[in-house]
Amino acid sequence: MLAVPQRAFVANQPVDMRRSIDGLALLVEAVLDRSPLSGEMFVFFNKSRDKVKLLWFDRHGFWMAYKRLERGRFKLPVPADAMDWTDLLLILEGIDPLKLSLQDVWHNGEPVHVKVPGTRATHGLPVY
Structure with missing residues (x-):
């Protein structure tokens, strides 16, 4: 493996x-x-x-x-x-992890922001 x-x-x-x-x-x-x-x-x-x-x-x-x-x-x-x-x-x-910027992602009518470990930016990723 x-x-x-x-x-x-x-x-x-x-x-x-x-x-x-x-x-x-x-x-x-x-x-x-x-x-x-x-x-x-x-x-x-x-x-x-x-x-x-x-x-x-x-x-x-x-x-x-x-x-x-x-x-x-x-x-x-x-x-x-x-x-x-x-x-x-x-x-x-x-x-580029230093310039990473994604659009907001909405889930159930609310914006979701998730900090991905190891990166220097907050990502708008859905959380289920």
């Missing part, structure tokens, strides 16, 4: 996307000063921020995920050293 870590550590310097699991694991130790075997997720962007690689270790081995945008760039909050899973998912979907 795929277990996803709750925290992600971001390399602030651009990374050559030709690096494999071993090359990224070396960067985790050298640049982020963390253990690649910790079970935490490590996030690497290329210079133009249109590609991202995610690296993490579970009890059986390494996982690596790669995403390439067809247009646009990933928006990174500053500083982006560490973030929780919610912020990472927003960034991977092209949403």
Whole structure:
């Protein structure tokens, strides 16, 4: 089963996307000063921020995920050293967590505002 870590550590310097699991694991130790075997997720962007690689270790081995945008760039909050899973998912979907603003959602005639854990904004999401 795929277990996803709750925290992600971001390399602030651009990374050559030709690096494999071993090359990224070396960067985790050298640049982020963390253990690649910790079970935490490590996030690497290329210079133009249109590609991202995610690296993490579970009890059986390494996982690596790669995403390439067809247009646009990933928006990174500053500083982006560490973030929780919610912020990472927003960034991977092209949403800037620092500027997140959604329209109000109404439920039973009342506006609903829900604070999503790990984000810096209040979202109008229905609660049932």
